[in-house]
Amino acid sequence: MLLLSVGIYAALFVVLLVVERLCEPLRGVLLQWDSAAFIVGIPASVVGTAYVLTIRNPQNYTGFLGGIAMAVLLGMQFALQGNYDLTFMQIGIFIPFMLLSLITWRKQLNITPSAETAAKPFRPEYLHGWRQGLTLTLALLIIVADYAFTTRVLNHDAWADKWLLKLAGAVMIASSVMANFWLIYQKMDAWIWWILYSLAGILFYVLLGNLYCIVLFLFYLVINVSAFVAWQRLRKN
Numbered sequence: 001m002l003l004l005s006v007g008i009y010a011a012l013f014v015v016l017l018v019v020e021r022l023c024e025p026l027r028g029v030l031l032q033w034d035s036a037a038f039i040v041g042i043p044a045s046v047v048g049t050a051y052v053l054t055i056r057n058p059q060n061y062t063g064f065l066g067g068i069a070m071a072v073l074l075g076m077q078f079a080l081q082g083n084y085d086l087t088f089m090q091i092g093i094f095i096p097f098m099l100l101s102l103i104t105w106r107k108q109l110n111i112t113p114s115a116e117t118a119a120k121p122f123r124p125e126y127l128h129g130w131r132q133g134l135t136l137t138l139a140l141l142i143i144v145a146d147y148a149f150t151t152r153v154l155n156h157d158a159w160a161d162k163w164l165l166k167l168a169g170a171v172m173i174a175s176s177v178m179a180n181f182w183l184i185y186q187k188m189d190a191w192i193w194w195i196l197y198s199l200a201g202i203l204f205y206v207l208l209g210n211l212y213c214i215v216l217f218l219f220y221l222v223i224n225v226s227a228f229v230a231w232q233r234l235r236k237n
Helices: 002-022 036-055 063-081 084-110 129-155 163-184 189-208 211-236
Strands: none
Touching: 002 036, 002 211, 036 063, 036 211, 063 084, 084 129, 084 163, 129 163, 163 189, 189 211
16 A cells, blocks of 8 residues: 555656646646655655555554554654644644544454454444434534634634634644544444544645645545445445
């Protein structure tokens, strides 16, 4: 999967390079080789894509090792961009959750099942009832807390200043927390939250005017949707 990810990103960079050559105003805008955050983001994107492509298969827990490497690199990238709340999200939340997922998925595969259980295919389920309500409530609380933190601690501005940008960043954090948590238990909802994370990331970088990251999160959206579809097929089989 890592080789596939490298191939995909090589093709993406060729396309972006051609676009820059053909469109003079976009030179240095799409591919920002003078930016340390951009340079760090390249291996983060490659490893991150390999991670998602790998865990599309619910029997392959080794993908979380790549996910941990991705979290470290993305944490560095967000720190270089000055988005310290997103840095904390990667280091303080992503890594512990991915370690838990790695342990939990591995235990499930190493348990010797009975013949009846062995014949039962993997069918991921959706959350229902109080679990779904609690998840939505916690996500909303995280959004409010991060918005307040960004306003009062990071930016020291008014509540209404850059409200959409701060809201998009807060949704990125909340959705990623929920996605990582429910991925531990192999719930379908995890991919819905990852899709929301991708959409919020697109909005976040549209507001920042970062064309490369917009393209990147559009790509993440496609990858996460494909993983959701793959699990949905497993659910129906």
